Amino acid sequence: MDVQAVRRTRSGDLEAHLATPGRAELVKEVAARIKALKVDFIYCQYLSITGRIMGKSMPAKHWAEMAERGVQTWLGGVSNVIADRHGRLIGFPPNASELLAIPDPDSFCQLPWNKRAARVFCTLFWSKEDPQHPGRFLEADTRGNLRRIDQAFRAKHGGLHMRVGCEPEMLWLRPGDGNEPYKGTTKPYAYHIDQFEQLTEVWTRVYDYATAMGLDMIQADHEDAPGQLELNWNYDEPLRTSDRLTTYRQICAQVARELGLLAVFMTKPYMSRPANGCHHNVSLWTGGETAVNPLVEGRLPGMDEVFTYRQGGTNVFRDPNEVWLPSELGRHALGGVLAHLNALTAIGASTVNSYRRLNDTGLWAPVGKNWGLQNRSCAVRCSSPDRFEFRAVDSMVNPYLMQAALYAAMDHGISERLDPGPPEDRNIAEVAASGEQVERIPTTLRDALDDLKADAVVRSALPGNLYTIYDWYKRDEWERFIWQVSDWDVKTYLDCLP
Numbered sequence: 001m002d003v004q005a006v007r008r009t010r011s012g013d014l015e016a017h018l019a020t021p022g023r024a025e026l027v028k029e030v031a032a033r034i035k036a037l038k039v040d041f042i043y044c045q046y047l048s049i050t051g052r053i054m055g056k057s058m059p060a061k062h063w064a065e066m067a068e069r070g071v072q073t074w075l076g077g078v079s080n081v082i083a084d085r086h087g088r089l090i091g092f093p094p095n096a097s098e099l100l101a102i103p104d105p106d107s108f109c110q111l112p113w114n115k116r117a118a119r120v121f122c123t124l125f126w127s128k129e130d131p132q133h134p135g136r137f138l139e140a141d142t143r144g145n146l147r148r149i150d151q152a153f154r155a156k157h158g159g160l161h162m163r164v165g166c167e168p169e170m171l172w173l174r175p176g177d178g179n180e181p182y183k184g185t186t187k188p189y190a191y192h193i194d195q196f197e198q199l200t201e202v203w204t205r206v207y208d209y210a211t212a213m214g215l216d217m218i219q220a221d222h223e224d225a226p227g228q229l230e231l232n233w234n235y236d237e238p239l240r241t242s243d244r245l246t247t248y249r250q251i252c253a254q255v256a257r258e259l260g261l262l263a264v265f266m267t268k269p270y271m272s273r274p275a276n277g278c279h280h281n282v283s284l285w286t287g288g289e290t291a292v293n294p295l296v297e298g299r300l301p302g303m304d305e306v307f308t309y310r311q312g313g314t315n316v317f318r319d320p321n322e323v324w325l326p327s328e329l330g331r332h333a334l335g336g337v338l339a340h341l342n343a344l345t346a347i348g349a350s351t352v353n354s355y356r357r358l359n360d361t362g363l364w365a366p367v368g369k370n371w372g373l374q375n376r377s378c379a380v381r382c383s384s385p386d387r388f389e390f391r392a393v394d395s396m397v398n399p400y401l402m403q404a405a406l407y408a409a410m411d412h413g414i415s416e417r418l419d420p421g422p423p424e425d426r427n428i429a430e431v432a433a434s435g436e437q438v439e440r441i442p443t444t445l446r447d448a449l450d451d452l453k454a455d456a457v458v459r460s461a462l463p464g465n466l467y468t469i470y471d472w473y474k475r476d477e478w479e480r481f482i483w484q485v486s487d488w489d490v491k492t493y494l495d496c497l498p
Contacts, residue, residue, distance in 0.1 A: 015135065030303065039110060055101065084476040085479055108306070110212075142404075143242070159286050162403065164236070167230055167281070172264070182269065199222070267351060279390065323385065326382065348402055368424065
């Protein structure tokens with residue numbers, strides 16, 4: 001057997017990616033932007049399975065070489081370079097080969113807080129020298145995985161695609177001391193302008209940075225936990241929406257450093273207060289065109305594509321003959337989401353702490369495995385006649401995984417014409433409190449992971465070792481939680497007998 005010939009054939013993913021039509025022109029355009037913007041360094045970024053931003057900084061003068069050859073780094077970065085409770089590196093052994101991060105030139109954008117630096121997102125590949133899969137797509141690359149699933153869904157359904165808007169809640173807190181790890185900055189008054197104004201220096205700086213990096217900011221408010229803000233930007237296709245949520249988190253971390261605060265995306269820091277959700281508002285479209293946001297003024301500090309949004313087309317989730325009920329296709333999409341809701345929860349509520357939110361009923365968190373019209377006690381609600389809101393998702397989510405999983409569930413619902421049943425109009429929290437049996441979404445991370453393991457449809461959105469690594473990482477998190485003795489244990493059991 002000609003081993004070298006086999007390797008050349010199997011490395012076709014990398015070769016095809018580098019030969020993508022128009023890529024060479026984009027690489028040249030980035031070089032021109034680097035010169036015009038006087039950028040000296042580039043963050044070559046990729047996402048871990050938990051959504052953490054990983055990568056390396058490279059001198060911008062090496063852009064042309066970097067764009068062609070990529071950035072070499074260790075595979076374990078996709079699992080946060082962490083060992084499990086037993087000391088084993090999660091996902092990859094110490095002798096695993098390197099990964100190759102190939103910059104996506106259309107994601108180039110200058111950092112507004114450090115104009116000597118810019119960032120590009122990268123697509124990940126196995127190294128060319130890997131003995132098993134040289135130059136193949138790295139399945140554990142959650143961003144690249146979403147792109148491929150998005151393309152497959154469009155091809156199967158005649159150009160049908162999602163457009164998604166996220167509602168990222170998070171807390172702005174002050175560092176604590178030896179007695180408490182954090183302190184509040186405002187009072188827990190939802191929609192209260194006075195509380196919102198107390199954080200003016202925070203949100204205006206976030207707004208300025210976000211606008212400079214392509215986020216079309218549309219509204220903001222103070223939510224009902226101490227220091228809790230929600231800033232929203234316009235919805236778009238899945239990959240760009242996920243990139244913008246990642247960029248937003250990066251911006252918040254920078255603003256926190258500048259102001260001496262904590263930017264907290266932890267789901268539930270306070271009991272008896274609403275948690276940090278990240279509802280995904282999903283619509284289904286055909287057609288439309290991509291265009292630079294017309295509200296952007298002046299020279300763009302990055303590639304046009306960073307400031308581009310999908311506009312126009314037909315929203316096929318909406319039934320023009322109904323006031324609130326979705327179209328037949330929309331109902332089938334909802335049927336798929338409902339059929340796979342438990343497994344989807346394992347992606348959307350991805351931490352042990354996530355289930356503090358789902359168990360603290362009566363505080364706007366979803367309870368029932370059902371859907372409704374403007375019913376916030378349901379896991380899925382039609383928040384408008386033209387979209388549905390997936391609510392079993394919080395601020396710790398990896399949006400690339402979440403949107404890939406939603407695609408898989410909706411594909412099944414549309415293909416099999418699944419019926420979601422009638423909408424629920426009761427308050428499910430009150431129904432459950434009355435003693436009536438309610439089919440609930442999972443209430444612990446372990447239960448959700450078991451549901452994901454049993455759900456082949458949602459698992460298909462985590463192909464190959466992506467699912468293996470995610471399950472390993474999250475079950476280790478659960479084991480670490482169970483293994484620890486907490487303050488609750490001590491307070492409850494220290495002197496309970498005799």
